[in-house]
Amino acid sequence: MDSQGRKVVVCDNGTGFVKCGYAGSNFPEHIFPALVGRPIIRSTAKVGNIEIKVSSTLTLYLPPGQMIQLELSHSL
Numbered sequence: 001m002d003s004q005g006r007k008v009v010v011c012d013n014g015t016g017f018v019k020c021g022y023a024g025s026n027f028p029e030h031i032f033p034a035l036v037g038r039p040i041i042r043s044t045a046k047v048g049n050i051e052i053k054v055s056s057t058l059t060l061y062l063p064p065g066q067m068i069q070l071e072l073s074h075s076l
Contacts, residue, residue, distance in 0.1 A: 001024075002008055008023035014034060021028035 010021055010023050010028075012019045012028070016034055017031050018034050019028035020030045
């Protein structure tokens with residue numbers, strides 16, 4: 001917790017998975033694949049497990065440890 005008693009959220013944008021949780025916890029609350037998909041018609045980007053289900057209609061970007069397209073990193 002911070003000095004005002006609020007929980008601090010921690011996000012780890014790893015090369016294979018994004019892990020999110022609260023500071024001080026032993027394990028992350030949420031873990032999802034670090035991939036971004038953009039629909040072929042260029043509407044809203046999708047993130048994580050949703051991508052796997054609809055991958056036939058998306059252009060998928062699997063970041064190999066470096067984010068080349070910065071605008072896609074904001075979707076993670």
